Structure formats: structure tokens, C-alpha cells
Amino acid sequence: MHEVFKRKAQRGAVRALAVALLMSAGAGAASAQDKPTVSMAINQSPWLNSFVAMVDQYEKETGNVVELDVSPFGGLLEKIRNSVRASEGSYDIVNVNSLWLSEIYSGGFLAPLADIKADYKLAEGVLSYGNTTNWDSSALTFSADGALLGVPVNGNVQVLYYNTEIYDRLGLQPPKTWEELAANAKKIQEGGENYGFVPRSARDSIVYNFTPYVFSHDAAFFRISGPNEAEVVINSPEGLKALETYVGIATEAGPPGPGNIAQGELIQLIATGKGGQAIAVIAAWGQLQDPNSSRVVGKINAALLPAGPGGTVASSAGHWVAGIPKNVAPEKQEAALAFLDWFAQKQQQVEYVRAGGVPVRGDITSADLGDDAAFGFIEAYSENAQHAVMGLPFANAAEASDAMALSFNRAVIGELTPTQALNQAAADLAGVLERAGFKVSRLPDL
Incomplete structure (x- = not known):
């Protein structure tokens, strides 16, 4: 039962x-x-x-x-x-x-x-x-x-969580861009007391966590090009920059074994004060403010996710x-x-x-x-909700996410380069779309 x-x-x-x-x-x-x-x-x-x-x-x-x-x-x-x-x-x-x-x-x-x-x-x-x-x-x-x-x-929706006590100690400001987020993470990590950034890169959730990087870089997983026609575009130059940014922030200033961190582990690291920043669902707010489950009550704030090179902001719905x-x-x-x-x-x-x-x-x-x-959290929730996107809006979205997750996870743990990961993810996504009845075109491999 x-x-x-x-x-x-x-x-x-x-x-x-x-x-x-x-x-x-x-x-x-x-x-x-x-x-x-x-x-x-x-x-x-x-x-x-x-x-x-x-x-x-x-x-x-x-x-x-x-x-x-x-x-x-x-x-x-x-x-x-x-x-x-x-x-x-x-x-x-x-x-x-x-x-x-x-x-x-x-x-x-x-x-x-x-x-x-x-x-x-x-x-x-x-x-x-x-x-x-x-x-x-x-x-x-x-x-x-x-x-x-x-x-x-x-x-x-996803928001940027940050520990205000750590930010105040190091004189940091909420980041407006991915570059600023990475710089904040480096400073926190160099302090030696906290992880600079906690990713959510386990295979069961990496596509969802990666989506804001993709769309804020003015990329996408695929685009509808006509009736029952789709073009796979994740392996674009913009997509490559997004994945390089994601892998860099996930691996250079965070906990060991980032490819194993799922939502539960992410929230625990923030709630114990070990993690200085993370991108996570707004639903985690209540747990982070609960004295029965959090050591950082009153020390966590939420903000709009960083913008990409062109100023685009995106949050995963x-x-x-x-x-x-x-x-x-x-x-x-x-x-x-x-x-x-x-x-x-x-x-x-x-x-x-x-x-x-x-x-x-x-x-x-x-x-x-x-x-x-x-x-x-209401203000941060409202701001990010205005920029929420559905990364895979078709009937086989779960299958497509699972198919691409392996390649993105392997990029985080170093088994594939970002270029190799994107080319493989594009091929796997094309296969899912074809099985779903789409006539599929693809960008050439990077």
C-alpha cells in the first residue's frame, strides 16, 4: 500500500x-x-x-x-x-x-x-x-x-537566495548579472567559512535549474518552426555560453560533488549556514525561516535572478x-x-x-x-514570476528533461566538456521530439 x-x-x-x-x-x-x-x-x-x-x-x-x-x-x-x-x-x-x-x-x-x-x-x-x-x-x-x-x-518559481549576514560581512550586494553572482561566490568561498554558491545539479533536477541560464542568455532548448515542426537550438553559441556559466559557477565556488546535489541537499546547506547563495524554488522560504529546521532564520533574503549578457532575466516556472x-x-x-x-x-x-x-x-x-x-519573499516571488518560462512546453517534456539531464550532469562532474554535452543533449532532444511526431531540424554540432 x-x-x-x-x-x-x-x-x-x-x-x-x-x-x-x-x-x-x-x-x-x-x-x-x-x-x-x-x-x-x-x-x-x-x-x-x-x-x-x-x-x-x-x-x-x-x-x-x-x-x-x-x-x-x-x-x-x-x-x-x-x-x-x-x-x-x-x-x-x-x-x-x-x-x-x-x-x-x-x-x-x-x-x-x-x-x-x-x-x-x-x-x-x-x-x-x-x-x-x-x-x-x-x-x-x-x-x-x-x-x-x-x-x-x-x-x-526560482529566486536567488542569499545569506545577508555573509553578504554584510564581505560588503556584497545582490548580483544583477551572472558575472556578479560568480564574483560574489568567489569572495564567499575565499573566506573559507562558507560555500560561495550551492548548485542543484543532480540529474533529477538539473534541467529545471539550468533553464534560467539558458533563457537569460537568449537561448532555448527548441523552438516551434511550423505546424508539428521543431528546431533544436540548445547547441547554439548562446546555449554554450549559458552552460559554461552554469558549470563554472557550480564547480568553482561551491561544495564538493556538485553533481550529486538535489533540492533537499541544497536547502540543507543554506539552512545550516554553510551555503552563502543558491538558486532555488521560492517554496523553500518557509523552511529557511522555520527555527525548527533552519539556523539562518532572519538571515536569508531573496532577489531577482541575474540577467544574461543582453539584460534578459528568466526564472523556471x-x-x-x-x-x-x-x-x-x-x-x-x-x-x-x-x-x-x-x-x-x-x-x-x-x-x-x-x-x-x-x-x-x-x-x-x-x-x-x-x-x-x-x-x-513576496516581492522577490512577484518579480521572478513576471519572468517565468516553461522551458519544454510539449507533451513529452518529462522524457526530454530526463534525456538531456545526463549530458548536463556529466558536464558538471567533468566527464564531458560543455560543447560535447550540448551536442549530445541536442541529439537526445531531437530524438524525443521525433518520437513525439515532430518534423525536427537541428543546428549543426558545435
């Missing part, structure tokens, strides 16, 4: 009290346990505890139950694939990473939300992250005119969208949508931020949250 994130023993007494209060509240109160229990496949992440807090709040307010089946990032997609393809789904809600959205949408596995509740639309103020909540099945792309298939549950599969019972679908709609409302989103989550609305401001320093 899957490891289910159950809190039943803890919550039994609380839920019983909530049920009693709701039943005695009279007309207008939510009916306790008026909807069936729903199960949700979700990832282990820095923002999980914040989401759990909202589930607890929902259960207290309504008496309805949401059970979370928690998986590591690397294992969640396979669980989702197996569930949505089965004759009867194991999950009533699936939490889909931005990288996987095209695959899940294009497969026709999710129920349009307007089919579950007539004319349903996202609440005003909820972000669509480049229309990635909607899918046009005829054009096979994200589109505002497409069917609404999901509700965002975490507004992840890493948000999560919750969808409701077609292969679950109608009453389960209705219960699932009731929870997601409740979660997206402004009042709940303010509480989500207070619990350490990242909002999925564009109308949450400091005025809503107060002057607590714990909410200091």
Missing part, C-alpha cells in the same frame, strides 16, 4: 468537535461530512507542511476529509501515470508539476472542471501561469481558450496544478473540486502564506500579511 500521509489519530477528536460545531451552526453552515473522502497524490516538498495545514483547516471547517499520499518528487509522476490510465483511478486529485502538465493534459486523462460544475472558472485573482491551467486539445498547447483542467496549488481525473466517480470529482475551490479563495491563500506556502493568486500583498519579516 502507498505511504499515505494520514493524521487520523491526531485529528479524530478535532474533527468530532468540528462536526458538532458545524451541525449546531444552523442554516448556512457547511454540512459535516456531506462529501466523500477524497485522496490526493502529492509530492514531498518544502511546501508540503503548509499544504497539510490547509487540509487540516478545510477538514475542521467542513468535516470533509482529504487524504494525502505523499511521494518523493521522482516517484510521483509514475504514480499519477498509473492511476489516470487505470480503469478506476486510485486518486481523486493528482498534483501535477509544470514539467508534466503537457503530457497529462494531452492524454485526455483529466476532467474539465466545467464538466464537474457547470460553467466553473478559476476565482478572480488566481494565476494561470501562462495559461497552463487550460489546454487546447486541437492545437496541443496551453491556451486561455482551452478547457480548464486544473487549479494551481503552489506558485513555485515550477508551479503545481491539481487536476481531477476522469476515471473517478462523479461524487468524488465534486468533492475534489469543492476542496480545490475552497483552497483557491483569497482568505485561504492568505492563511496558506502564513503557514509557509507560496500563493497562487496575484492579489496577495504585504497589506494582507502585515510587516512580519517571514513574508519578505
